[in-house]
Amino acid sequence: MTEQSKQVCSLLQAAQKDWKPPTLPQKAADMPQGDMPGDAVHISEAHRTKADAIFPLLLPQLAEICARNPYGRAVITVCGGSGSGKTGAAALLGYYFKQIGIGSYVLSGDNYPRRYPALNDAERLRIFRQGGMHGLTSGALLNPDVWQQLHTWQIEQRDADPTLCADVPWLAVYQAEGRKALAGYLGTPSEQDFDELGQTLARFKNGIDAIWLKRMGRDDAALWYDKVDFSQVKVLIVEWTHGNSDFYCGVDLPVFLYSTPQETMTYRVSRARDGAADSPFVTMVLQIEQRLLESQAHKAKIILSREGKVLSWSEYCKLAVS
Structure with a gap:
């Protein structure tokens, strides 16, 4: 074990003995912020509950991980759907590490799509509709009347509405094939630049002290890179929906925050940032x-419920199918 590893492990081991949730700073600016342009961290009691449950479980696992890295460095990911509490929980974890003397950095995976949001939303819709049209043509279901009705629903943004399928069998085929095509895009290297993020994690774990990090805002003029000083950082926290993906390497300790699609939808609507949420x-x-997310959950080292309860694998499986 190197001297750097020993120092980090010593701090982690000391924290295991008497750690208590620290008092939070009065100013939001004193909390570690994620690096997604335009985003601000708002800490709630729900975030605090999750972070307080996660942090003491991280300490012994991180001690083992940092002992194996010659620079005493480790990568955590906090993953889950929108509204599961990733951003707030990751910020709190960063603050907690600071309080025990360990430098950390919160990296947002939302900087690593291949297209900025409006273009990606358009690409998702194009893929769905193209897949659906292929389903109609291959099934010999497309004719002028079908196209006229489908085109009307597309204009109204209703062509993905499953309630319309009861009396329209061909629409069920369209939606099923479109859904299949969409599933082949979402969360894959076609949508997300896993290679670049994986290379960033490798540079960090290989002891590089100055790393260029990608920044992506919400339009085509908001793409740049910042050179970030990692000389004092020992824990890199990646907060991202796809943080537990099979498409990249370098994460040592995945944390999965479970939430339902209904909860995610409520969050997106309240956020009111994206159209037709x-x-x-x-x-x-x-x-x-x-x-x-559920197909990747088995890799998580820590799983939390929406309420912040630590779940065993069997408890999670029961919750996910209920």
């Missing part, structure tokens, strides 16, 4: 992403 198509997207 409660549309049938967005509902479909959230359902597909939820199944993706």
Whole structure:
């Protein structure tokens, strides 16, 4: 074990003995902020409950991980759907590490899509509709009357509405094939730049002290890189929906915050940042992403319920199917 590893492990081991949740700073600016442009961290009691449950469980696991890294460094991911509490919980974890003398950095995976939000939303819809049209043509279901009705629903943003399928069998085929095509895009390397993020994590774990990090805002003029000083950082916290994905490497300790698609939808509507947040198509997207998250949940080292309860794997499985 290197001297750097020993120092970090010593701090982690000391914290295990007498750690208590610290008093939070009065100023929001004194809390570690994620690096997503335009986002601000708002800490709630729900975030505090989650972070207080997670942090003491991290300490012994991180001690083992940091002991193996010659620079005493480790990567955590806090993942889950929108509104599960990722951003707030990650910020609190960063603050808690600071209080025990360990430097940390909160990195937002939302900086690593291949397209800025408006373009990605358009690409998702294009893929769904193209897949649906292929389903109609391959099933010999497309004719002028079908197209006229479908085109009307597309204009109205209702072509993904499952309630319309009861009396329209061909629409069920359209939606099923569109959904299949969409599932082949969401959370894959076609949508997210996992390679670049994986390379960033590798640089960090290999002891690089100055790393260029990608910044992506909400339009085509908001893309740049910042050079970040990691010389005092030992724990990199990645907060991201896809943080537990199979498509990249470098995460040592995944933490999964469980939430339902309904809870995610409520959060998106309240956020009111993206158009048509409660549309049938967005509902479909959230359902597909939820199944993706659940398929990766077995890799998580820590799983929390919506209420902040630590779940065993069997408890999580029962909750996920209920």
